[in-house]
Amino acid sequence: MTPMPHSPSPAPGPARPRRPLAVLAVLAAAAAFGGFAATALQSPFAPAEARDAAGVAAVPAMAASLPSAVAGTPLPSLAPMLKRVLPAVVSVHSTQRVRINNPFADDPLFRRMFPNVPKERIAQSLGSGVIVDGAHGYILTNHHVIEGADEVSVTLADGRTMKAEFVGSDPDTDVALMRIPVPKDVALTAIPLADSSKLQVGDFVVAVGNPFGIGQTVTSGIVSAVGRSGLQGLGYQNFIQTDASINPGNSGGALVNLDGQLVGINTASFNPQGSSYGNIGLGFAIPSNLAGNVMRQLLATGEVHRGSLGVDAQDVDARIATGLGLDEARGAVVTRVYPGSAAAAAGLRVGDVIVAANGQRITDRDTLRNFEGLQGVGAKVALDVRRNGKPLKLEATLREQPRNAQGQRLDPRLAGATFAELPASLRQSGVDGVYVESVARGSRAEANGLRADDIILASTAGKFDDLAGFRLSFGRTPQQLVLRVRRGNAVADLPMQ
Numbered sequence: 001m002t003p004m005p006h007s008p009s010p011a012p013g014p015a016r017p018r019r020p021l022a023v024l025a026v027l028a029a030a031a032a033f034g035g036f037a038a039t040a041l042q043s044p045f046a047p048a049e050a051r052d053a054a055g056v057a058a059v060p061a062m063a064a065s066l067p068s069a070v071a072g073t074p075l076p077s078l079a080p081m082l083k084r085v086l087p088a089v090v091s092v093h094s095t096q097r098v099r100i101n102n103p104f105a106d107d108p109l110f111r112r113m114f115p116n117v118p119k120e121r122i123a124q125s126l127g128s129g130v131i132v133d134g135a136h137g138y139i140l141t142n143h144h145v146i147e148g149a150d151e152v153s154v155t156l157a158d159g160r161t162m163k164a165e166f167v168g169s170d171p172d173t174d175v176a177l178m179r180i181p182v183p184k185d186v187a188l189t190a191i192p193l194a195d196s197s198k199l200q201v202g203d204f205v206v207a208v209g210n211p212f213g214i215g216q217t218v219t220s221g222i223v224s225a226v227g228r229s230g231l232q233g234l235g236y237q238n239f240i241q242t243d244a245s246i247n248p249g250n251s252g253g254a255l256v257n258l259d260g261q262l263v264g265i266n267t268a269s270f271n272p273q274g275s276s277y278g279n280i281g282l283g284f285a286i287p288s289n290l291a292g293n294v295m296r297q298l299l300a301t302g303e304v305h306r307g308s309l310g311v312d313a314q315d316v317d318a319r320i321a322t323g324l325g326l327d328e329a330r331g332a333v334v335t336r337v338y339p340g341s342a343a344a345a346a347g348l349r350v351g352d353v354i355v356a357a358n359g360q361r362i363t364d365r366d367t368l369r370n371f372e373g374l375q376g377v378g379a380k381v382a383l384d385v386r387r388n389g390k391p392l393k394l395e396a397t398l399r400e401q402p403r404n405a406q407g408q409r410l411d412p413r414l415a416g417a418t419f420a421e422l423p424a425s426l427r428q429s430g431v432d433g434v435y436v437e438s439v440a441r442g443s444r445a446e447a448n449g450l451r452a453d454d455i456i457l458a459s460t461a462g463k464f465d466d467l468a469g470f471r472l473s474f475g476r477t478p479q480q481l482v483l484r485v486r487r488g489n490a491v492a493d494l495p496m497q
Contacts, residue, residue: 012250034049078206081260082218087157088131088187089208089216089254092141092164092178094149095124128209128253129154129178130262132295136161137180140291141252142267146176154180158190158218168298172373173233173423174267175286175294176252191254194261196287199226199240207244207266207283209253221281227360228284229370231268236373237283239266245367246283255285261263262288290374307375307398309348310341312465315354315364324353325389328440331355333370338468344382346396349387356384366428373424402467403435407445410474411461413481413496416443417450421467426455433457433486434470448496451487458484 127145134137139154147154152164162180169176182188203223211217212362222243229237242255246269255264264285271280313332321329331353337343348354354362357371358381375381385392399420407414420437434473436454439446460482462473481496 005077011175025131029109044345050456078218078220078258078456081258082206082208082257084189085191085206085208085254085260086216086218088191089157090129090131090133090139091210091213091216092127092129092139092145092252093124093153093155093161094146095151095153096149121384126210126213126249127251128249128266130252130254130265131188131190132193132262134190136379137182137184138167138295138299139164139178139180140265140295141176141178142265143171143176144251145176147171147445152178154178158186160284167181168302170294170304173286173304174235175265175291176265177295177298185443190259191256191262192286193292194257194259195265196263196289197239199223199257199263199287201225204258205240205242205244206256206258207242207246207250207253207285208256209243209246209250209266211247211249213249218334219486221245226283226287230428231270231284232428233425234428235369236430238287238290238374239268240287242283243283244283245279245281246285247279250283264288265291284415290480291374299445305377306401307379308341308372308401308468309343309346309368309381309396309398310338310468311343311348311363312336313368324351324386326353326386330363331386332362332365336469338472342396342399346383346394348383348385348394348396351387352392353386354383355386358382369427370424402471405471409497410471410479411481412444413448414450416440417445419456419467419470422455431486432457432465433459434464434467447494449494450483450485450496453487455486457485457486457491 089403125145127141129139129141129145132140136416146166146169152166153161154164155161160183164178164180167177167179180188192318201223204220205223206218207222208216210219221242223240224243225241228239228241231237231239240255240263244255246253246266246267250266250269253266254262254457255266257263264287266283266285269279270282270283270284294304314334314335316324316326316329316331316333318329320333321327324333334343334348334350334352334354337348354368356362357368360371362368362371377398377399379398381396381398383394383396385394404418404420406418407419410419418437420435422431422433422435434456436450436452437457438452439450456470459473459478460469460480461478462475464470464473485492485497
């Protein structure tokens with residue numbers, strides 16, 4: 001499962017009453033006519049004149065055209081809805097200057113002999129976006145579409161191209177927000193956001209985007225699943241799964257219902273051979289409720305604040321289930337409750353097993369983390385707990401997760417380093433630890449060999465799984481401080497002096 005790569009560059013009307021039986025009859029008739037028409041078509045590489053076994057020229061088959069109505073009922077069409085939707089879906093072009101790793105580039109003699117050797121190359125990519133506020137020019141897209149870009153431009157459905165301004169993004173949900181200038185002559189068309197919590201398996205949906213850079217394309221299908229999670233390599237997950245074709249370049253495009261309302265932002269597809277090989281009916285979209293919540297936070301503060309219970313937990317295996325008197329090996333057993341946390345205020349204890357939160361089944365530690373990551377600060381959470389094998393219900397009000405920690409406040413040997421939570425995509429891949437967000441030049445942390453983008457897996461200061469645990473582990477200053485660091489694919493122990 002990988003985020004859908006962006007391709008390399010080359011308001012609804014009033015609802016009408018429905019007649020289920022008539023619509024079913026029309027669809028059945030359309031299918032019959034469509035099947036007949038399909039058998040009449042020939043391959044473009046077929047001979048100009050076909051002959052039968054006796055050598056007699058065959059009579060060319062005539063392709064049947066669909067009637068405009070069956071039994072007086074007009075055939076259903078998505079065209080009226082798409083006329084409203086298509087102008088709101090845009091192509092997103094991102095440009096990034098990438099330095100070429102040439103070991104001789106800094107050699108004065110080499111530069112004198114080869115003055116025209118380029119020091120950088122221009123990487124271009126293409127994705128999609130959705131105008132959600134025409135009055136202010138706001139566009140939703142995926143974080144991975146514009147990640148690391150030096151310049152981003154947007155091409156509207158009518159061909160106009162303009163530079164986009166970055167407003168903010170959230171890598172953990174893969175949502176980004178941009179703004180384009182609002183033209184004075186022609187108004188921008190926006191898609192209204194639907195309540196994605198009302199989406200059901202079997203609902204018809206339409207995906208709009210720019211797959212492979214070939215131009216605006218529409219595909220249709222149904223909702224295959226809702227609330228999909230547990231996909232490796234992606235961030236916090238509550239995906240809509242659909243069989244509407246989603247291919248590279250559809251990233252950031254629109255998933256709409258039959259009323260032309262936005263129900264999701266297309267973000268990922270799955271193919272065992274890689275997403276570049278095309279769609280096999282497994283596409284995923286970020287629900288509009290989640291995307292809308294992220295957008296509002298980005299507009300208000302430029303960043304996303306998440307709620308936290310303030311616990312460490314581990315999976316319940318068969319041995320733990322037996323020891324705790326549980327009927328099944330399922331849930332997240334609490335191994336630490338942080339002082340002053342939401343969990344402490346709610347009365348959660350070490351050894352409690354969380355089996356559900358707000359009615360959502362909690363199967364393991366990762367499910368609990370994913371649930372927390374989708375909640376806001378101040379969210380009310382009803383916890384179903386097993387304590388000593390007996391059911392217990394607790395209510396918690398989530399508090400804000402710590403966003404980062406300054407090294408000098410933890411230990412003088414870490415001065416100059418800033419630590420942050422690991423990206424959710426790494427945690428989904430089974431990595432625990434703390435992310436080194438930055439290291440100041442000339443600092444003690446840099447002198448000790450710490451680098452930005454390192455991942456701290458373990459420490460002699462104490463055990464930890466995340467940033468909160470890392471901070472708590474420095475309650476007592478260790479005599480010797482050694483960090484186990486992952487840098488790229490290498491892991492090594494780094495003594496801090």
